[in-house]
Amino acid sequence: MNSRERRNLRTGLLFVSPWIVGFFMFTLYPVAASLFFSCCDYDVLSAPIWVGGMNYRDLAVDRVFWQSLNNTLLFSLLSLPLGMILALLLAILLNQPVRGRGAFRAIFFLPSLVPLVAGAMVWLWILNGRLGLLNQFLGMLGVQHPPQWMSDPLWTKPALVLMSLWGVGNSVVIYLASLQDVPRSLYEAAEIDGASAWMRLRHVTLPMISPVIYFNLIIGIIGTLQTFASAYVLFNGGGPGRSALFYAVYLYQNAFEFRQMGYACAMAWLLFLLILGLTWLATRATRKHVFYQ
Amino acid sequence: MRIFLIVALLLSVSFVAGCSRRADDRAPGGRVIVSYWEKWTGFELDAMQRVADDFNRSQDRIEVRILPVSQIDVKLMLATAGGNPPDLAGLWTFSVPDFAEKGALTPIDAALQRAGIGRERFIPVFWDLCSHRGFQWAIPVAPAALALHYNRALFREAGLDPDRPPRSLAELESMNEKLTLVELTRTGRVVRLPYAQLTPAEQRSHAFMIVRAGHLPQEPGWWLDLMGVWFGGSLFDGRRITADAPGNLAAFQWFRDITAKYGIENLRNYGATGGNFASPQNPFLSGRVAMELQGPWMHNFIGKYAPDLDWGVAPFPAADPAAGKDTTLVESDVLVIPRGARHPAEAFAFLAYLCQREPAEKLALGQRKFTALRETSPSFFAAHPNPHIREFVRLASSPNAHAAPRLCIWRECQEELRVAAGNALWGMATPEAALAQVQERVAWRWDRMQARWERVAEARRKEWLDRELP
Structure with missing residues (x-):
């Protein structure tokens, strides 16, 4: 490295230094500190006391921890596939050459622009057991006893799933972009070979957009497991029987309401490992089905 | 280049300095x-x-x-x-x-x-x-x-003396039956009646809709965690957590009895129709609940949203009116x-x-x-x-003025109690099971905090004595 290169390197480093300093101070240090605190009895106000693996052992027998993990996994299991299928269907429909296509696209994207908390307040009324729009609609369809979305523990998670489906606009946009990337020539070739609409979808569209489906799956796993705002606003404290107490909400409670920062840090690390594991699993499982051009 | 470096250095120094010290703490004039x-x-x-x-x-x-x-x-x-x-x-x-x-x-x-x-x-x-x-x-x-707030007009309508609020919990419940208004179909016609006038079979069937409630613990339900004090219960005896004490259990049993009496589905439907607290749709202000536990602030909301409400205040009655005279939470x-x-x-x-x-x-x-x-x-x-x-x-x-126990883990204890009260109220757990879980979780946490306190108590006391104000 000659002196000019060294100077260039120094200048370059200086230019990115705000980011580097920020990364070390506000990301790397807190992450490392949280790993240390997860092995401490730490209430933020007094000095941390090293307790080794106690927080992790306590978590293993904490019933509420397991319940919150169950709630979150169940929610993800419902919300993620439904959301992905719905988003793909909407994207395919919005990709059809119909009049007012632009307006439809805007309408379906609109909910993702609404701030989460404001949206949750609206959903509070849509889901109201007696006066809510949803139950009025179900009543018109002849449902005798529509579900009490907010007060029946059986229905709180489906309520949150419904709400999450409302915000699929983001994925729709991503699918739409990739759908438009599929070469027309492939469809034409398939048509000449006598492929039906379903077969074109199955054998041309899906393989061609598989990297985007994979991307949405990974982002979806990460996002749904960390769901916080909607559950926190709709069911402050976890709802009836803690049926809507999500992992991130219980973590928040421990950190900021119960002042058990060490315990909360341990929860955060377990969630990180869980997401890491699931992402790895998803990558492995889909490896054979994702095609890159 | 050098100038750039110096500017960057100055900026970062002033940034760090700005973080660590607050602005001037002297007003003009010293x-x-x-x-x-x-x-x-x-x-x-x-x-x-x-x-x-x-x-x-x-x-x-x-x-x-x-x-x-x-x-x-x-x-x-x-x-x-x-x-x-x-x-x-x-x-x-x-x-x-x-x-x-x-x-x-x-x-x-x-x-x-x-x-x-x-x-x-x-x-x-x-x-x-x-x-x-x-x-x-x-x-x-x-x-x-806290005290019982009651709607005097609804008392008159139900044939009760508005100057004679309930003096025991049993009386509150019997007034509750007269004040609770339900709608049901009787021989093909829709009628509105006080709950007390239903036949035993109609009461048991739960085939009615609650139009107005007399009193419900979940309205507004802000103190379900501490209702035990009206039953002679307490959550902490100075040394031990006593969430499963008989008084607390009696309170939870009372929650359970009310849902069993009026029907879970009916109460859920009723609860879903209440408006925001600070609004004219507040159940008490709109006359949809006749009696409710509230504090002195309620007067402000009455003045703002229901200025014509004819209301009264009385001690919330205890299960044992003699021992629990003038029981309140502060x-x-x-x-x-x-x-x-x-x-x-x-x-x-x-x-x-x-x-x-x-x-x-x-x-x-x-x-x-x-x-x-x-x-x-x-x-x-x-x-x-x-x-x-x-x-x-x-x-x-009053000597019966109680408060949340002075525990450093009160927020957790409260959260556990609220979840458990909800479970008892909505029939998701028996009162015994609900409280047993609170007892187990909170006592465990309390023991942990005690152990930690004992480790630092000596140092803390000394530190506090040193930290006394000059």
Whole structure:
């Protein structure tokens, strides 16, 4: 490295230094500190006391921890596939050459622009057991006893799933972009070979957009497991029987309401490992089905 | 290049300096600025501002500046941990033990003694709620006590004497049956009747819709965690967590009996139709519930949203009316001096000012509450907008005035109790099972905290003695 290169390197480093300093101070240090605190009895106000693996052992027998993990996994299991299928269907429909296509696209994207908390307040009324729009609609369809979305523990998670489906606009946009990337020539070739609409979808569209489906799956796993705002606003404290107490909400409670920062840090690390594991699993499982051009 | 480096260096130095030190803490004229974080906004804040203005005018050494802060307990915790807290903060009584035990507050015993302020000046329960582990941490301002609020017009409509509120829980429940209005189909016609006039078969069938409730524990349901006090229960005996004590169990059984009586589905439907608390659709203000447990603030909401409501106030009746006479729950706003406050002595001067009758009464009148002081001037009650304020003061002074137990783990304990109360109320667990789970989880946590306290107790006590105000 000659002196000019060294100077260039120094200048370059200086230019990115705000980011580097920020990364070390506000990301790397807190992450490392949280790993240390997860092995401490730490209430933020007094000095941390090293307790080794106690927080992790306590978590293993904490019933509420397991319940919150169950709630979150169940929610993800419902919300993620439904959301992905719905988003793909909407994207395919919005990709059809119909009049007012632009307006439809805007309408379906609109909910993702609404701030989460404001949206949750609206959903509070849509889901109201007696006066809510949803139950009025179900009543018109002849449902005798529509579900009490907010007060029946059986229905709180489906309520949150419904709400999450409302915000699929983001994925729709991503699918739409990739759908438009599929070469027309492939469809034409398939048509000449006598492929039906379903077969074109199955054998041309899906393989061609598989990297985007994979991307949405990974982002979806990460996002749904960390769901916080909607559950926190709709069911402050976890709802009836803690049926809507999500992992991130219980973590928040421990950190900021119960002042058990060490315990909360341990929860955060377990969630990180869980997401890491699931992402790895998803990558492995889909490896054979994702095609890159 | 060199200039760029120097500018960057200067900028980062000033940035770091800006983070670590607060702005000037002297007002023009050399007065010491006491920064005061308050949780209230609206008219409560305005009232405190007027009192602070009076204080600022009354001397030329100190200037109290109030900053309204949301989520004050979280922000105070972080600011204190970061070594940059305000000089004063407005908390609630139930957060005092937690903050005190974790070393986040400044003990004020010696300063109180020098200023001649002691327990005898206050309604005892409020003074005691500000102490923890043998030290005094806060002074109570603007307390509250709870009482039964009832709709006199609905009493008359149901054929009850509006001047004769219930005196025992059994009486409350029998009035409840007369005040609860249900709609059902009888021989092909839709009729509205008091629950008491249904046939036993109709009552059992739950085939009705609740139009109006007499009384429901879940309306507003803010104190389900502490309802045990009306049944002679307590959550802590000074050493042990006693969540599963018979009194608490009786309260949970009462919740369960009410849902079993009126029907879970009916009550869910009824509950779904209540509007926001601060709105004309508030169930009590709109006459959809005839009796409810509330504090002196309710008067403000009545004045704002239902000025024509004909209402009364009475002690919430206990299960055993003799032993539980004048049972109530109390809590209070308190002012504390956080650890690391830069002007603790000046902050204390304002606390001492608030312990005087005149400013305390001015604050209470402005916030439409009462004072924590034992003595009240005769003009106070005459000037007070709430016609029932005397009743709240009387209840707060009763030997049966209870409060949340002084536990540093109260927030967790409360969360467990609320979940358990909901489980009992909505039939998701038997009262016994619900409370057993609370007992198990909270006692376990309490033992942990005790063990931790014993490790640091000696050091903490010494530290607190050293940290007394100069």
